[in-house]
Amino acid sequence: MKTWKLWENEKINKEEASLLRRHADEIPVPFDEEGRRDVETLVDTFVGRDDAAGLAAPQIGISKQIVVFRNGNFTDKAPIKKGDGNYDVLVNPRITQIRGDMEKTQEACLSCPDISADVVRATSIKVKAYNEKGEKINKRYTGFLARVVQHELDHLDGKLIVDRGTTIYFPKEKSLFFDKIFKDE
Ligand SMILES: [Zn+2]
Numbered sequence: 001m002k003t004w005k006l007w008e009n010e011k012i013n014k015e016e017a018s019l020l021r022r023h024a025d026e027i028p029v030p031f032d033e034e035g036r037r038d039v040e041t042l043v044d045t046f047v048g049r050d051d052a053a054g055l056a057a058p059q060i061g062i063s064k065q066i067v068v069f070r071n072g073n074f075t076d077k078a079p080i081k082k083g084d085g086n087y088d089v090l091v092n093p094r095i096t097q098i099r100g101d102m103e104k105t106q107e108a109c110l111s112c113p114d115i116s117a118d119v120v121r122a123t124s125i126k127v128k129a130y131n132e133k134g135e136k137i138n139k140r141y142t143g144f145l146a147r148v149v150q151h152e153l154d155h156l157d158g159k160l161i162v163d164r165g166t167t168i169y170f171p172k173e174k175s176l177f178f179d180k181i182f183k184d185e
Pocket residue numbers: 108109110111151152155
């Protein structure tokens with residue numbers, strides 16, 4: 001399944017951008033047929049990839065509140081397998097607590113090709129959500145994993161690193177295109 005992007009090959013994707021910018025809809029709980037299918041589609045799209053720490057449903061064109069992400073092992077990006085326990089699925093997630101220091105690190109996003117951005121995030125969060133089976137869960141995430149979760153949850157709010165970034169980096173040879181985008185904002 002293709003990844004939806006704000007732009008591609010120095011052209012703005014108006015339609016994809018408008019879905020990526022939407023506030024995603026909640027999944028009814030207990031999950032109905034459609035909810036179950038959407039969760040499965042996102043997980044199936046994510047497993048086997050080695051180019052992403054996480055993926056949010058809007059990034060594959062499904063404007064629903066579902067995210068999936070690696071729950072460790074970020075350096076060796078060996079593809080994860082379905083059901084291997086190396087990823088978490090969060091449905092209708094809410095951050096219920098933010099603790100610890102804020103930290104600034106460079107992030108990239110499959111939906112914002114060619115750029116990276118310095119983003120300030122909390123280093124410890126607690127999240128209330130449903131897992132892929134529709135069971136209520138409460139989890140604490142810390143360190144880099146907390147950052148990944150906040151990045152994915154932002155997607156459900158229609159927020160991307162270009163909105164959060166304090167500094168945005170892009171290759172010089174594409175500055176004609178990106179200078180124009182980031183000046184307009
Ligand atoms: Zn992203």
